[in-house]
Each structure stands twice: as structure tokens, then as C-alpha cells.
Amino acid sequence: MRATGTTGSNARRRRWVALLGVTALAVTAGGALAAPAGAVSTASQNVDFATHCIPPDIAGIPPIDGTTTAIITVDNASPKVGDTVNVTYKVVTPAANNPTALALPADIMTPSGKVALGGAQTGNITVTGPRKNDPVAGNAPFPGFSMTGSFTVTAPGAITLSPGDYNIHTSYILELDTPCTVTNPPAPVSETITATNGGGETNNRAITLGSASGQPGAGVTVTGSDFTPGATVTLAGRSGAAQTADTGTATVDAQGSFSGTLTVNDKTTTGVVAYEGASWSDEKGAGPAAYVVIDDTPVPDGSQKVTTTVRAGTLSMSQAGDAVQLSAVDFGKGGASDGALKTVTVKDFRGGPAGWSLTGKVTDFTGPGTKIDAGKLSWTPACATKAGSPSTCQAGSAGTVGGSGATLASAPGGTLTGGEFTVDAGLSLNVPAFTPPGSYSGVLTLTLT
Template identity: 80%
Template sequence: MGPTLRRPRRRRWASLLAVTVVAVTAGGALACPAGAAGTNVDYATHCIPPAIAGLPPIDGTTTGNISVDKTSPKVGDTVTVTYTVVTPAASNPTELALPADIMTPTGKVTLSGVQTGDVTVAGPKKNDPVPGKGAFPSFSMTGTFKVTKSGDIKLSPGDYNIHTSYIMELDTPCTVTDPPAPVSQTITATDDTTPVNNRAITLGSASGNPGASVTVKGSGFTPGATVTLAGRAGDKQTGDTATVTAGSDGSFNGALVVNDKTTTAIVAYEGASWTTQKGSPPASYVVNDTTPVPDGSQKLTTTVKAGTLSMSQAGDAVSLSAVEFGKGGASTGSLNKVTVKDFRGGPAGWSLTGKVTDFTGPGAKIDAGKLSWTPACATKAGSLSTCKAGSAGTVGGSGATLASTPDGTLTGGEFTVDAGLSLDVPAFTPPGSYSGVLTLTLT
């Protein structure tokens, strides 16, 4: 028996990207909370001042943000949701100044995608003083929901109410004019109950002449199951098949006669056809071309050489938008575009990850966990693989996935990757320039 086939070793690439944010002076509001922050979104709201104010309804624009404690939960997990009204549409409807800590906000977050419904959220009785006829400050509300389905769950800001307890109890309800509001956060849930597929095969040889029999050993199959051995040409099954029966320990030792010259791999599977749940990963196999050359003819042969996995970026510095001292909030920008070229021609996919250092400035720092991103990626036409963007959320010092492609029978292509960046700057960060280094690693 020959050696076990090994997946081509992935090559590691790293890149450094400097990110800068400038803080300048001004006056105060609350910053968005730390965590996997979403994207700030604007939506029209209809607010009704308390009847005692004698004012007509207020039709304005609210800026909201949804953050979560888990961006990749499992079915059955509880996710904590924080709804931050960054800029309320309503303001203090009276000439009377409101003291600190008399506002209690409540609201809801709307779920869409694979899971629908509303999440009730509530905030603490806490606020900065509000002058007469002054704008209400930013506030946050928190709630939880249980994940019931796997897939993408989208979160949008919903209606909210500002309750004030000063001299008298007053409410200012604000409803989304055209629900649902834009999506601020997306999480991807996985089904923890999905059985792990441990099916695998090894081949007695990696190549052979047409009509040769190759030994196929398998493990991890269902005991007693009928297992089909089959040739593959790319992602299509050829006409070369055989069947074996898995033993009591889920293993088998069989053979497959391979005639099809287009064969690129061999698989084994249970059921009517190969699937990722019931089949083994493809094991590479090549059929030698032994066709004789006719008299008076010449056999022409060419070779396709495997290339490398590489990346390049459009720049090495990003200037994020300035924020005001005392206000803080989201300092935003865009990652320089990254081009990934996978010309290896093997079965391995790739993963592009990133992590960031703390942002250091004049005698202070902004924690790395304050940086979040919203990844995006595009696949060039004709590529064998399809690029998948990572989940929106915190980058931080431990890192997160920016984009990836899966393993397959034959992978490769060109891909463009970028991301929206948002640094949550605390309200009273000392004025000055703050810089951190974002490191991208391709494996």
C-alpha cells in the first residue's frame, strides 16, 4: 500500500495595515457600548410628545446601532442584544431642564432572516442632564433572545419609548415610520445537533493506468452500511463505481477499477449520491494516459504548473473619520481592498483573518476590542471557488475572519476582499491622534 495522500500545505501570508483615528474637541453624548457592534443606521421615526406639552407629533430621523455578545451562536444559545439609540429623533418637549438619571428607555429589536420576531429591550434609569427644549442624549437598551434556527439572523432597530420620572411621569413613544428599519447587525447561527462527519478514505496509490484497480480503505462509516466507491472528474461522478459493506467498526477495505481518463479523485459515500454529510472528502487520483501513438503521428504533451496562494492590498494606511471630544462614538472608514489569488490547483481552500493592536495616542489608548468591521468579498468570474465574507463584529486583539473559501475537489480563483471599519471611541478620550496596526494573515 502506498503512502496516505496529504492535503497540500497551506502557505501563510501576513500583512500589516496601519489604522489612524483623530479625536478633536467638543461637547457630550454617550458612545456605543463595547462588544460586537453593528452598523449605525438611520430610519424615519414618528414620535408623540406627552399630551401635557401640547406639541404635535415629531417626524424625524433616528440613528440606531445593534450590538450582540455572540456573532456566531449555536442553536439553543442565548444572545444578549444591545440597542443603542445614538441620535434620538425626539428632544425634551418642555422648557423645564431635566436633571440626570430620570430617563428610562424601553424598546424592541426586530429579527428577520431564518428567525423572526421582536426582542424586548430596556435600559437603566441613567442619563446626562437635558436642558429645556434640548436634545435627548444617546441611550442603550438590552435584552436577550434564544436562537432556534441555524443560518443568518438579521437584527434591525425597532420602536422605542423614553419615559421620564421628574415631577410627573411622562412618555415619549417613537415608532419606526416604515418598518422594518435597515439591518444593523447580522449573526450566523449553527446547528450544534448536526452530527460530525468522520468518514474518510485512503488510496493504495495516487495514480494508475486505465483499467487498474486501486485499493480503497475507509473509516468512520455507519456499521453495516452499503458504501459506494466512485470516481470523480472535478465535481461530477464518473461511471466507475463499486460497492462494499462497512464492518461493525465502520471501516472497510475495497477496490475500485478506474477506466475514465478524466478522473481527478475517488470518493466513498452512503446513500444514493455523494453529500458532505454522508460522504468522504475526495482523495486525489490520476489516470495515466497510455494511449499508443498511431503511425505517422506525434504525441503532444503540455503541463499545467501549480502556482501559489498570494495576496496584495491597495494601500497600507487608513484614516478613520474624526470624532468629537466629549461625544465619542463611531470613527469610521474602509479597509484598503485586498486581492487574493489562489493558483495552487489543489483541494485546499483559504482563510483571511485579521487582528488589531490597541490604538495608542497622547498618554492614553483605545482598546483593540473597540474596532469592529463589516466584511465583504467578491469572486472573479470563472473562479472555481466562491468567496464567503466573515461575520460582522469585533476584530480585537484575538482576531476574526475577514473572508474564506471552502475545501473542494479542485479550488482556485481570484477574489477581492474589503470591509467597513468602525472604532467605538469613548466619549472623553483625550484629544489627539490614535494609531493601531491591523494585521491580515492568509492561510
């Protein structure tokens, strides 16, 4: 399988193209037809926006007014109300530079930021990134970085996502912050999703954080909406899937909103939640909103602080081949032309809360003088999770692939996700009885987000 790269000013989600070849439709079996190349469709896109960055006071330099290039991507562009959508905010080109003449080593940058929602649903999503970067020369531009977070869909319709303010925290000799704000908010829309009504009772509770990071013992402001008026809400830290000892409370007003402060002491905290009742539940809770504790504990005299770094990787996909030969059928009889998708391997080594989704859609099958409609191709997906993976792979539903597409496999978001997965599918093309003899081929495009 070939990966299609991003070119020009429009960034594209990562896509891989699987080419589906179909055997000759004749009285006798024919040979396989070489499959054509597939086209890559666009969705989210790079956007440029004016940014005002304030270097740390110690740098002794004035604010930086520059341009940030960024892109927003999601794992589900067609969610239902009540679904959780995982969001990735990638700063391709930051507006700020290393504010000092001192070269910075690798893996000392911790980014955080906001994604602005508009349209059918408004608000901000808190996003954070891993402590990961290439070395930065003195006064050189900061490298690009990615941040992830999630939100719950509360309203049907088109929801826009735009890059928001971001902060670059560096932990080297000194703990320094370079906050960058959107000069003329909101920034241009980078991604748009379309939500539909999910049916049944929906939990529309949502929370946002006043900041995405802080030192141990710092308080973070938590605001909530669509909670039960008059209810007492517990604010709590999360470390992975477990709740920490850091808790607080807030009271919901008559409009279903609240604002409270949670003091975060646990250095392993990765997120903050809020919920009604004695313990967390999906039905009466919101979050987790991503949060990073920046550990700047001084090293005692006569001691040495030993630190290691786990590098965050990428979400990637590979496949065992790029051509599938389906079984031949007879003219006058038609019927099922069967085969199997080449095994797809998904590796999620990002280390964060975002899940993933692998979808596919197919073109019409073209041949001599006619075509076989894309809706005639169906699949039966299967997915296996490698032992030790934090996430569990879920196979998509058996049914029609078609031109509008269907889900082949997915893994849900969570406090900590990742792993390695193998995806397969049985394929069946329903060939009409008197389809003219010859070879027919279509292009099955797989998209991993």
C-alpha cells in the same frame, strides 16, 4: 502592501501586513498618524527528517539516505468537528536527486504523498501535486514541490500534522518512480490545529487511499471508517465535480470500517469518494481523496502524441494601500470613528482542491498616555468573485475584529477551486467619550492561508 518572506529554519505561512492609521482624537480634526510596522507571528514550521529513497531500477544506483525539509500548512487552524480542512504538504528540499545523468525538462514531475495525523485524530491524508517543475540537470537535486489534500475533522482537541512518505513520478521517455519513506516515522510535527465540538449530528466518515496515483486500469485500495455497520458503500471516481463511470462497492463491518478496491480507468480522475445510498451526499459520504491517473498510453505507429501543460500558480494577495484614516471624534463625546479597509485582491491560481481563508487581527490602539482596546474595532466584510472563477468568495461575519482575530473572507475547498476575488470591509472604532486628545494607531494584520 509588502509581503514578508521566510527566513531561517522556521517557515512561516504567507502573511501580509495592513497598517491601520487613526486620525487625531481632538476637539478639532487632526492629521493622520503614520502607522507602525506589524510583526509576523509563527504557526506551521519547517521540519527536517531522515528519508530513505529508492531510485528506479534502471538508474542502477543504490538507495539514497538523506534529509528532507518540509512544511505542512492548513486553511483553518481552528475547525469544528465535521469541518473539512484543506492541507498543503510542501517539500522544500527533497532527499532524492535526478537518478540519471540525463537532464529532465520542465513539467514532467508528478508528486504524491501522505500527511500523518496525530493527537485527537489519527490517520493519513492522501495529497497530490500538479505536474510542474523547473528543468533538472543530470544527477542534480530534485526541486521542491507542493501537494494538497483534505480531511474531515472527527474529534475535538489538538490534532498534529506531520510530513509522511512521498513519491516523485517522472514522465519523460520512461515512466519512473522514486518513492521516499520516512526513516523513523512519524516525522516531526510541522503544524497543530485545535478542533472544537461543532454541535448537532456530525458526519465522521473518512476514507484513505492505498496510493495517490496509478496508471489507467489500475486498482486503488480504499479504506473507510465511521460508516454505518452493515451498509453497502459505493466507491467512485471524481472528475472535477462530476462522478465518473468508475465505481465499485464494499461492505461495512461491525466496527464501521471497510476496505475495497476501485479500478480507475477514466484518465481525467482527480479524486475518489465513498458513500452510502444510491447517490453521493455530504451527510453519508467521505472524500474526495486526491488521486492522479498517470497516462502512459503508447503512441500508435505513424502517430504523434501532442501534449500541453497547464501550469499551477500560487495563492497570493495584494491590497490598494497600507494606511487607513478613520474619521475624527470629539473629546467628551467619543463614538464611532469610521473608515474603510483598503481593497484586498486575492488570486488563487493553484488549481486543486484547497480553499483559502483570509483572517485579520488588530493590536490595541496606542496614543498619548492611554490606549484604546483592540476589541473596540469592528468591521463589516464584503467579498466579490470575478466572473468565471471556479470558487465563490464568502464574506466573513460582521462584528468585532479584536486581538484574537476574525475571518474577513474565505472560499471553500472542492474538487476544483480557484479564481480572483476582491475583499472590502467597513471599519468602525468605538472610541470612549473622554479618551485624551491625540493620535492613536493600531496594526491590523491580514493572514491568507
